[in-house]
Amino acid sequence: MPAAPDSRILIVDADPDFLGWAAAHLKAPGVTVATAEKADEALSSYQKNRADIVLAEVRLPGISGIELLKRIRMNDPNAMVILFSGVASTSNVIEAMRLGAYDVLGKEKLPYELRTIVESALRSNESRRLTRAQVSEVPTETIQETIIGRSSAMQDVFKMIGRVSRSDAPVMVTGESGCGKELVAGAIHKFSPRTLKEFVAINITSIPDNLMESEIFGHEKGSFTGAVTQRIGRFEQCDGGTLFLDEIGDMPLAVQSKLLRVLQEGEFSRVGGNQTLKCDVRVLAATNKDLEAEVAKGTFREDLFYRLNVVRIHIPPLRERREDVRLLAEFFLHRQSTRRRGPSMRFTDDALALLEAYDWPGNVRELENTIQRACALSNSDVLLPSDIPLGSVGASRHANPATTVTRMRDALTTLIHVAQTSPDIELMPWMEKEIVRLAYRHFEENAPKTAKFLGLAVTDVQARLDLGGVKKATKKAVAVEKSAKE
Ligand SMILES: Nc1ncnc2c1ncn2[C@@H]1O[C@H](COP(=O)(O)OP(=O)(O)OP(=O)(O)O)[C@@H](O)[C@H]1O
Numbered sequence: 001m002p003a004a005p006d007s008r009i010l011i012v013d014a015d016p017d018f019l020g021w022a023a024a025h026l027k028a029p030g031v032t033v034a035t036a037e038k039a040d041e042a043l044s045s046y047q048k049n050r051a052d053i054v055l056a057e058v059r060l061p062g063i064s065g066i067e068l069l070k071r072i073r074m075n076d077p078n079a080m081v082i083l084f085s086g087v088a089s090t091s092n093v094i095e096a097m098r099l100g101a102y103d104v105l106g107k108e109k110l111p112y113e114l115r116t117i118v119e120s121a122l123r124s125n126e127s128r129r130l131t132r133a134q135v136s137e138v139p140t141e142t143i144q145e146t147i148i149g150r151s152s153a154m155q156d157v158f159k160m161i162g163r164v165s166r167s168d169a170p171v172m173v174t175g176e177s178g179c180g181k182e183l184v185a186g187a188i189h190k191f192s193p194r195t196l197k198e199f200v201a202i203n204i205t206s207i208p209d210n211l212m213e214s215e216i217f218g219h220e221k222g223s224f225t226g227a228v229t230q231r232i233g234r235f236e237q238c239d240g241g242t243l244f245l246d247e248i249g250d251m252p253l254a255v256q257s258k259l260l261r262v263l264q265e266g267e268f269s270r271v272g273g274n275q276t277l278k279c280d281v282r283v284l285a286a287t288n289k290d291l292e293a294e295v296a297k298g299t300f301r302e303d304l305f306y307r308l309n310v311v312r313i314h315i316p317p318l319r320e321r322r323e324d325v326r327l328l329a330e331f332f333l334h335r336q337s338t339r340r341r342g343p344s345m346r347f348t349d350d351a352l353a354l355l356e357a358y359d360w361p362g363n364v365r366e367l368e369n370t371i372q373r374a375c376a377l378s379n380s381d382v383l384l385p386s387d388i389p390l391g392s393v394g395a396s397r398h399a400n401p402a403t404t405v406t407r408m409r410d411a412l413t414t415l416i417h418v419a420q421t422s423p424d425i426e427l428m429p430w431m432e433k434e435i436v437r438l439a440y441r442h443f444e445e446n447a448p449k450t451a452k453f454l455g456l457a458v459t460d461v462q463a464r465l466d467l468g469g470v471k472k473a474t475k476k477a478v479a480v481e482k483s484a485k486e
């Protein structure tokens with residue numbers, strides 16, 4: 001591997017099989033690889049001998065990979081840490097990026113991505129060292145897992161949220177209606193040092209044009225007919241916090257000029273007032289319009305566009321990330337069951353396949369509403385395809401034959417294929433474990449089903465799932481299987 005001379009890599013994972021594989025995979029002239037099975041071992045190793053890159057699994061016994069990242073970077077803000085995990089959650093990915101991780105990777109991607117990512121990390125080590133900012137403390141326990149997504153597009157969105165939450169830069173969130181723009185803006189605020197102050201969202205289209213300036217910037221008593229008292233605008237209301245301007249493309253030009261002044265000079269005055277006021281507000285904006293086209297038409301100021309568009313986060317429509325549908329559907333269903341305080345509800349496989357095949361023109365909002373309606377109309381705790389009222393756009397026209405199970409099988413086949421056909425990659429025991437874990441999760445921790453799907457004996461599945469709690473579950477499954485045979 002071409003690397004800077006004398007690079008040192010520290011790999012942390014509880015699985016010795018994985019450590020052996022990764023160390024061999026990354027070994028090259030001039031590269032020293034050290035390994036540790038626990039975070040505290042890794043910390044003392046790092047203190048003795050700095051590493052150019054630390055690669056750590058998120059799930060570690062004792063101190064987690066996220067905590068390890070935090071401790072390493074607290075002592076050495078330039079440390080380059082890459083986390084990986086078989087089961088990375090949204091808040092883990094956002095939190096890791098916020099704490100300055102170089103990247104967060106799915107473990108199943110390591111066979112074909114590890115070397116490239118380590119090479120590029122080593123290359124950019126120097127320039128990052130100069131530009132990386134210190135991380136501030138945010139109470140993370142208040143963060144709830146409410147943005148769902150396992151697609152790589154959403155993982156990229158989470159990484160961006162983590163990165164931008166550290167700064168005060170304006171962010172433009174784009175995407176079709178209902179795809180989660182406001183949710184992303186809220187997450188940027190939640191993960192930022194402003195989290196204890198207000199997050200104020202204004203939907204520009206819901207305010208009449210003649211009242212918008214006063215709504216945002218406030219007014220003095222008597223400044224216009226009806227202004228009987230002085231009023232503080234939203235800007236002042238969220239001093240120290242974050243202002244989210246939704247549907248910014250519909251903002252009248254007069255208000256756009258005033259917004260530009262605040263962004264450039266940090267100053268404004270209330271309508272009818274001549275006092276110059278200052279506020280510390282971070283501005284986030286969203287639109288589902290093509291703002292470049294609005295600029296070309298002259299309805300949106302070009303200078304304001306560039307000010308707001310310092311960072312752009314684009315959320316792809318749901319139909320372009322179908323692997324998120326199942327996860328979102330189950331999340332909304334679970335939320336509905338909890339709200340109703342009834343028994344927990346489930347979808348049949350066919351119902352999930354129907355949801356995954358549909359195109360969702362209204363994106364996540366439509367999916368959420370559909371599941372809410374399905375729950376309200378169904379009189380059973382198991383939802384069938386016939387219980388799911390899809391929108392006026394007929395589902396059959398959009399049907400996609402790939403069901404979850406076939407897609408899952410494809411993913412596994414690809415992984416096995418890559419492992420078997422790449423000359424320098426062997427199907428190592430750790431990969432087998434990841435495959436079994438993936439399938440086990442897919443079959444809702446049902447070991448006999450997992451075994452049948454993978455063509456393994458239940459005992460083989462059990463052997464590869466060497467997690468404490470899992471063992472118990474598989475033991476039970478084996479007992480059930482035995483008694484069924486008898
Ligand atoms: N990734 C996600 N995980 C969980 N819920 C989501 C996700 N994306 C969107 N939602 C939910 O879908 C609904 C619509 O999201 P949101 O209001 O953020 O969309 P939007 O892009 O701002 O839409 P619009 O353009 O119509 O304003 C909300 O109830 C939100 O909680």
Ligand SMILES: [Mg+2]
Pocket residue numbers: 181182246286
């Ligand atoms: Mg919105």
